[in-house]
Amino acid sequence: MPSKETRVELLQGTLDLIVLRALSTMGPQHAYGLAARLEQVADHPLNLNQGTLYPALVRLEQKGWIKGAWQTTENHREAKYYTITRAGTRALESQTERWRRLAGLVDKLLLHES
């Protein structure tokens, strides 16, 4: 078990962005695939139970940014695959832009203060 300090708490709303980004680069994914991907990318283990993905998925789906459909995996398991939509791609662009500006601002502030 990783100690508490090394876990990264996800900022509110960032999970949505991460999921969008993952779907955009990797193509259609099911929730488990997404979770595996996140664990793989993160240097630190994320403070993320895999179930935590679901609210983000339903939010994105309701916004019309991703779309889910039932398919079969290569191991003949059924799974719901999510695909990013056109609106999702557009949203990803603007959200990424927003995030960069915000992150830059926070970085700058932190540098100044320290």
Added chain:
Amino acid sequence: MPLRLAISTWRQFWRRLAAFFRDEHAEKELAREMRAHLALLEDDFRRRGLSADDARLAARRAFGGVEQAKERQRDARSFVWLADARRDMRHAARLLRRDPLFTATAVLSLAIGIGANTTIVTVGNALLFRAPAAVADPGALVDIGTLTPGGGFGNSSYPNYLDVRRRVTTLDGVYASGLFPRAMSLSGAGDSKATERVFATPVTGNYFAVLGTTAAAGRLFDADAVDRPGIDPVIVLSHRFWTRRFNRDPSLIGRAILLNRESFTVIGVAAEGFQGPGVRAGDLWVPMPVSSAASSLANRTAALFLVGGRLKRDVSIQQAAAELDAIGKALALEYPAENRGKSFLVERLSPVPGARLPITIFLVLLLTIVTLVLGIACANVAGVLLARAAARRMEIAVRLAMGAGRARLIRQLLAETLMLFVLGGLAGVAMARVLTSVLVALLPSLPFPVNVSLAIDGRALVVTAGMVLVAALLSGLVPALQASKADVVSALKDDAQAPARLRLRHAFVIAQVAVSILLVVVAGLFVRALQAAGSTNPGFDPRGVELASLDLSLAGYTSTTGPAFARDLADRVRALPAVQSASIALVLPAGFETQRRSVRVPGVEPPNGDRTFGVDWNVVEPRYFATMRIPIVSGRDFAAVDREGTQAVAIVGEGTARQFWPGEDAVGKFVVQTTVGPGRQITDRPLQVVGVARDVKASTLIDGLSQSIVYVPLQQQYMATLTIVARTTRGQRAADEIRSLVAAMNPDLPIVASQTLEEATALGLVPQRVVMSVAGGLGAVGTLLAAIGIYGVTAYAVARRRREIGIRMALGARPADVVRMILQRGIRLTVIGCAIGLLLAAGASQVLVVFLFGVAPLDPVVFGAAATFFAVIGLAACYLPARKATTFDPLAALRCE
């Protein structure tokens, strides 16, 4: 960007809404997805070499709490407030189920209040707003009435109608129809051989065209051809009649049927649902010249027709009214004898032309009453909710302390109220269906068919729903606000008082008592008015008199054959064993109908420049006065000598005698009956007065005695529409005997209506009767609710002061002292409520004085009785809990803390 953002927010809104309503589906989908997810995880762990069991556990651990994840997903998925609302509703339902007595009482009282309101709204909707069925663009239709001096919207004569039709430019057609559907006998049509009474409405040829209705089969009247005299007798059937009597037989079109033994060709059937512009519902339509006597069509003073028209495009009703007024003034100048002082009125089409104002006033009166009852019911529910809120003070305070939002709490408390009201509303609508049929049953049977659709339609339901919401908010919000204010510290200290809440509850009880006593007083006043109407001597004895109405023309009798038949009929009725005395009359006193005629009196000048006197008129057979027990004060009754060919005679009322020949004996004097013939020639017929009869109440029992009445003998002035009056021995019914007698004398002669004279005289008192029933019935309900309110408040006070009472009794207070102490508060509420209610009633009675005919608006009997009644009710309602207080065991009361 803002637009796109708005769109996506909007889209999200709809998806969430959809998600809320597709909850089941979303739940299943979610469960399936998570199951699949876990399966994939498990597969992975197994590939890494874990055993099946370990893999499952590891998968669970990696996934985290399944239920938590579901809950989070749900939160993200649906509106929090909508889900909350659903939870609130479930919670409320649970609370209501836990207290079935309270729920039942509240729902029932609300149902009565709401049901009564829906009923009145439905009636008002039907009589004032609903557009006639199967009529094109009803918004452009108008009623045209004759405005007579001193009268409102009246009917019109045919010659005046024709002049309006010729001259008018603002209307796209003007039609006329007979005032009432006429009874005719249909013989041997279709498969049936029996004679049947049907109702025919005489109409002008353009009637269907102006109203813009279509034919369901065949064709309708041709606008021009039909109005000429001497056209072939043709008829159009109503769809209902066609269905009922002929089973929608299409081969009927073009065939002839026998009406009053004459052959009429059926040319078509009107559109389904069409019954003309009003509430009168005839079976068929006949052309005016075919069905109406030439004399009544030529008589400019015979106001026997309803006239209506259609506004031309872009013409306002004011413009039409101005033009019609101008036409009316012109006609008054051209025909001063008949039209002096008359003009025309134009009103929007109404199911009850000309009666909109009185009906509105009447309905507003009823609506006020039922709204008051709904108010009482609301106050009652609010009162109980307050008490319950008090009982839940602890729970609420604890929840507030634990951080529950106040808005959230208010919503939850409101949900309970709303659920009560929705249940009450549903029950109310069901009750309204019953009440409308009761109301219809209260109405008298009219001599012609009327069809008012009292279906509870969308409009009534919308009004009801609005009413339910407003009432729920009003009676739920105050208790909810009060309850949510519960401050933690004082609530947790058990004995804290909540004076504001108590004051509010007292106010509710006072209001209930006040409104209930108001209703009881109003009902009482109408009871007194009806009593007064019944107890004053109407001038005749209505008890034990059987009536049967006939139209001799239905069986083909004419003015030559009719009188002999009528005489024979009267003789045979007299010979029936149950009949003491019998006669025949044209109209009955104190009934629905009056007949007016014009007379001149030699040597007596009518006031204000008129040429003639208007008098009430009746045509009777001998022994009429004896049968009705109207004393003849001087002279003689009609007799066998008064027949065609002898001196025309008359009997006058005492008032008439005084008016025309004050201080002299009227017997032997002459009145001159003046009639305007078809060619406008005036016929004078001198009638010699042979007797003077005591005056009777001519139109309704509540009106004064007839000012001037003239009777003439049937044998000299034959009329075809007659009523048999038969006084039976010891009040027996003889309707069946009379019916079989008439059938034996002439099988083609139907009895148009059969009732007792008492029933007939009740007709004029219908508005009073309806108000009395409504106010009385609802007043009783209100009183009961108020009593429950007083009881509730007192019982609550007793429960709250249990310990105090225990201590007092332990210290030696006698039960009587305790009872007195408890009674005091309840009585004070009752007295204040009574005082306010009586003041309100005094005010209301001043408004109602027009309906009360002779009863003093501040009738001491009614007010006194109501006050006493409420004092007793109040005492009883307080006494029960007070009695209970004396049974408290002081020790137990003290220990229970």
